[in-house]
Structures are given as C-alpha cells and as structure tokens.
Amino acid sequence: MQPRMPLALVGVSHHTAPVDVRERLAFTPDEAERVLATLREHAGVREAVLLSTCNRTEVYLFPGVRERLIPAITELLGRKAGKLERGLDDYLFEQWGDGVVRHLFQVCSGLDSLVIGEAEIQGQVREAYERAGAIGVDPPLAGPVMNRLFQMALSVGGQVRSRTSIGEGAASVASVSVELARKIFGTLRGKRVLILGAGQTGELIVDALRRDGAESIVVANRTHDRAVELARRVRGEALAFDRLSEGLARADIVLSATAAPGPIVTGELFAEAFPGGVGGPLLMIDIAIPRDIEPALGSASGVFLYNVDDLRRIVDDRVRVREGALPEADRLIRAQAREFSSWYASLEVVPVIRKMREQGEMLRKTELDRLLRGLQHLADDDLEKVEEFSRRLMNKLLHEPTARLRNEMDHGEGPGMLEAVRFLYGLETERRERGVRMTRPSPDPVDRNKPLGWGRTKEEGR
Numbered sequence: 001m002q003p004r005m006p007l008a009l010v011g012v013s014h015h016t017a018p019v020d021v022r023e024r025l026a027f028t029p030d031e032a033e034r035v036l037a038t039l040r041e042h043a044g045v046r047e048a049v050l051l052s053t054c055n056r057t058e059v060y061l062f063p064g065v066r067e068r069l070i071p072a073i074t075e076l077l078g079r080k081a082g083k084l085e086r087g088l089d090d091y092l093f094e095q096w097g098d099g100v101v102r103h104l105f106q107v108c109s110g111l112d113s114l115v116i117g118e119a120e121i122q123g124q125v126r127e128a129y130e131r132a133g134a135i136g137v138d139p140p141l142a143g144p145v146m147n148r149l150f151q152m153a154l155s156v157g158g159q160v161r162s163r164t165s166i167g168e169g170a171a172s173v174a175s176v177s178v179e180l181a182r183k184i185f186g187t188l189r190g191k192r193v194l195i196l197g198a199g200q201t202g203e204l205i206v207d208a209l210r211r212d213g214a215e216s217i218v219v220a221n222r223t224h225d226r227a228v229e230l231a232r233r234v235r236g237e238a239l240a241f242d243r244l245s246e247g248l249a250r251a252d253i254v255l256s257a258t259a260a261p262g263p264i265v266t267g268e269l270f271a272e273a274f275p276g277g278v279g280g281p282l283l284m285i286d287i288a289i290p291r292d293i294e295p296a297l298g299s300a301s302g303v304f305l306y307n308v309d310d311l312r313r314i315v316d317d318r319v320r321v322r323e324g325a326l327p328e329a330d331r332l333i334r335a336q337a338r339e340f341s342s343w344y345a346s347l348e349v350v351p352v353i354r355k356m357r358e359q360g361e362m363l364r365k366t367e368l369d370r371l372l373r374g375l376q377h378l379a380d381d382d383l384e385k386v387e388e389f390s391r392r393l394m395n396k397l398l399h400e401p402t403a404r405l406r407n408e409m410d411h412g413e414g415p416g417m418l419e420a421v422r423f424l425y426g427l428e429t430e431r432r433e434r435g436v437r438m439t440r441p442s443p444d445p446v447d448r449n450k451p452l453g454w455g456r457t458k459e460e461g462r
Contacts, residue, residue, distance in 0.1 A: 005344050007149070008064020009095040009103060010073045013056040014114050017091035024081040027052040032128070033135050035059075035076055040141065045069070047143040049150065051107075051128040053121065055114050060104065062145045064096060101340050104149065105333045108157035110166060117166040117322045122157045125150065148343060156336045163332065164325035168318070173201060174208040176314050177285050181209065181253060184281050184304055189213035194251035195234075196244075196265075197258035198226040201287060205255055206234050218247050221258070248273035254284045256292035265293040270300070278302035287311065345418050352418060353402055355427050364394045 012025055027035065032050045039045045039061070047062040059073055078088050095103050103112070108125045110117040129150035133142035142150070161167045181188055191214045195202050198221045206217060217236025220243075221227035227238040239247045248254065248269065258264060265284070277300070284305045286293040291307055298305030368390050372383065401421065408417040421427070 005097045005101075005341060006063035007097055007100040007145070008061045008069055009058055009100045010061075010070065010077075010092060011051075011056060011058030012077075012091045012093065013058070013112070015112075016093050019054075021081065021084060021091050022055065022057065024084070025052075025057040025077060026054070027057065027080070029131060031080075032131060035080075036132060036135060036141050038076065039072065046139075047132075047146040048141050049128055049132040049146055051125060053124050056107070058107075060100065060146065060149070062143075064100075070094070098337065098341055101149065101337045102333060104153045105156045105337055108153040109160035109329055109333060110157070111160075111326065111329060111333070115172050116319060117161075117168075117325075118172070119161065119167055122154065125157070126154055129154075145344070149340065152336060152340055156333060159336075160329045160332055164328045166322050166325040166329050168321055168325075173287065173308075173311050173315065174204045176311050176318075177205045177255070178208045178212050180285075180304070180306065181214075181283055182212070184283050185252065187213060190215055191252040192216040192218070192250055193236075193253045193255065194218045194220065194239075194247045195230070195236075196220050196254070196256040196292060197288070198223075198230040199257045199259075202255055202257035203230060203234060205285070205287075206236075209253065209255075210234065214253070218251070220244055220247055222260075245269055245273040252280070252282065254282070254293075256284070256286045257288050258292050260288070260290075260292060262290060263292060263294045265297065267294055267296065270294075270297055285311070349405060349418060352421060352427060353405065356398060356402070356421070356425055359425060359427075360394045360398050364390050 012022060014022065017025075027050060032052060036048045036050055039048050039059070045061050045063075049060045051058045051060070057077075061069060074088060074092070077092070081088055084091075104125075106112045108122055110119065110121055113121055129142060129146070132146065133140050135141050178188075181191070185191055188209060191209075193206060193209055193214050193216065195206055195217065198219065206214075210217065217231070217234050218239050219227045219231040219234070219236055220239040220241050221230070222241050224238065224240060227241075230236075231238040244264070248265065254265070256265065280302065282303050284293055284297070284303060286305065287308045289308060293305060293307075295305070295307075297303055368387060372386070375383065375386070378386070405417055405421060
C-alpha cells in the first residue's frame, strides 16, 4: 500500500552502518549529480535530493514507489559500495510518507547527528538541496515538493537552535579543544601548534584550531613519511622526531595523539625545551591512551594540561545540557511536520472540492431532468424556480463539508479529512487511477543495456 504522501527515503547512516561502509557510499558532488539524473531516467522519479556526509548517505525521492525504487536505488548504491562483507540490505534503512518529513527535520536540527545539536549538518543539507536544484534537467530535480520540504527543514533547524539549548556549548573533542584554547589565549590568531602523531582525531582538532585562527602547524611523528603526509593535509611542516624539543619550545599549543606505549613528552624533554621555564601560557592536549605527556607536567607554571578524560567530561556535560532540550525540539519538529503534511494535502484539496461539486452538479441535473419530465404543465417561471431551488439545495449541502475541509487543512487535520472525503464521495478510485498514471513504470525500469553504473559521464547521466 502506498503512503498517503508519496515521499520516500533510502540510505545509510551512523545508526545503521559502520564507518568503513559509510565511506564507500560517500558521493562527490559530480557523483551525486549523476546518480540523481540516473534515478529520473530509469526509475521515473520526478524530484530527488541526495545528501552525503561522513555520517550519512540519504536519497530523498518524490513520488516514492516502493516496488520500483528499492531495486533501482539498491543497485546504484551497491555499485558505489563495491563488495561488502555483508549484503548492502543489512545497512540500508527506509522511511516513507510523513516519516521522511520528520526524519529530515530531525537531521537538519542536529537531533540525528553523532554529536547531538552539531550545526555543520544544516549547511550540508542546504548544499545538497541547492545542488539538486542546479542540475541541468527540466523540470528541476528539486521541484515544488522538495523545495517546500527542504526550505521548511532548514527553517526548522534554525528554529530549534534559536529556541532551545540544543546547540549550546561545545560538544565534540575538537570543539572543546578550541574553546579551551580561546579561554587561555583569548584569540588563536598567530598561535603555533605542535601535533605529535598522525591520527584522524588529531587532524580534526588541528583543522578546528586553524579555522579559529591558528597559523603555524608543525607535525612530528616517529614515521617521518606520515608526518609529511599529515603536514601536507593541514598546510603545515613536518619535523624530524629527534628534534621534538625544538618544536616544543616554539609551540603555544601541543596536541599529542600517538600510539606510543609510554610518555613521549617527559620531564627530561620538557626541561630541555624550557630550561628557564615556560615564558607564556602553554596548552597541552593529550588525547592518547596510554598518555603521551607525563601528568606531572600539568603542575608546571604556565602549563595547562588536559587529557582525554578531562575533555570527555566537558563534552558529556555539554551533551547533557543538549539532551535536556530534546523534548522541546521534538515538539517544534512535530508541529512543523504537521504543517508540511497539511501543505501537501492542500495541493489536492482544490481538485477534490472541484470533483465534489462536479459530482453534485451531475446528480442535480440528472434528478432535475427526471422531475421536470412530469412537470411539463408548469409555466416557465415556475420551472426556473424549481431549478433554482435544486441549485441552492446542492450548494447548501456541499457548503458545510467544503468549509470544514478547508478549515481542517488550516489546523493540521487536513490529510486525514481529505482521505475521508474521498472515501465518502467515492473519489478514491479516481485518485488511485491518477496516481498509477503518474508513476507507472516502464516494462523494464532498469535498462539492462545501459547499466546504472559509474562509468557514465555527467553528460550521459543527464
């Protein structure tokens, strides 16, 4: 059975798939354009948006036809993912109808993020939506339904963040590190960062520090080639590991994230780097387990030392504050989701009212003709009065249902009322036939002579 609102969503997220699967399904902008154009060409989708981030790949579709879209999208995503240890179906999730609306609103508000309330996802949603609208196909893939859906989602995301504490305070290790640095230094402009190790978390923190103004990045690692590689990615310079004390002496911020079995920054190395003591504030962030920096160095004058547990406690406190905002955020999302459902139903209310009146007029004329065949003896004026009576009666009988239907649309109960009117007036058959004509697949929706693969050019995809 098709959902009342034919929206569909198929994808993977951090809830359903590990990172090694998600990264296989990450789409570049050009790949996203090709996949959307292919869905229109082979699966009959009128409107579509593909959202791809490090934590999710989701395809939003309208109209959604379950029996045809799932195989088409599974094939597309399967070709992108390649061979997996388990079948792709084990990682995919689906949403239909109203569930698509609520899910997108939650995503855009940061409620479905790995870190609750993170703000970056809102910009990523906007980019995905704008990309779909810019693809050179006619009509655009971001048509009236997707336009309304994504514009409302972006608005809801802004409302949730402005009216609740969902985005209050830093709530990731990287953002907490930047916040600590700002408290210590005021501004990070011109500050020098020394990073020990070449792991992903350390890179994320360095990226966050650089975005906030840190300029000089030095990378030291026991494997020099890895130090060079990371230094290239963060636009810094590599330092030979045996010159660590030199790098330490020049640093304002030290970030350590190696896999060493014991301390790297020892009291001896610290004394070599700072024979007269630290001249100014020195922030040391040790996220390694076991720890890279001897804990006793935290008591040295001018040194601010934080380990991974310190950072996690701060993050947990912030997350608890954000979790307290979830009920209010959920209320906002549900209210806006109902508004979208009513808007969508309003697209069909005018044709339904017109059909009701057409049906009423047909019945009025049929019964009036039958009546007048036995009233030929009446004068023309009297016959006109009988016809006027029938017209007024029909209008009065239809006025209350029409007015109530319009009123319910304005108060969020329109979709259910619309279904009831279709049923009571016998209009559901006409709607079902119209829906089939709108979404009927070709005899072979996946053209086996033109595979849904990744060897096609952008022009072919279009």
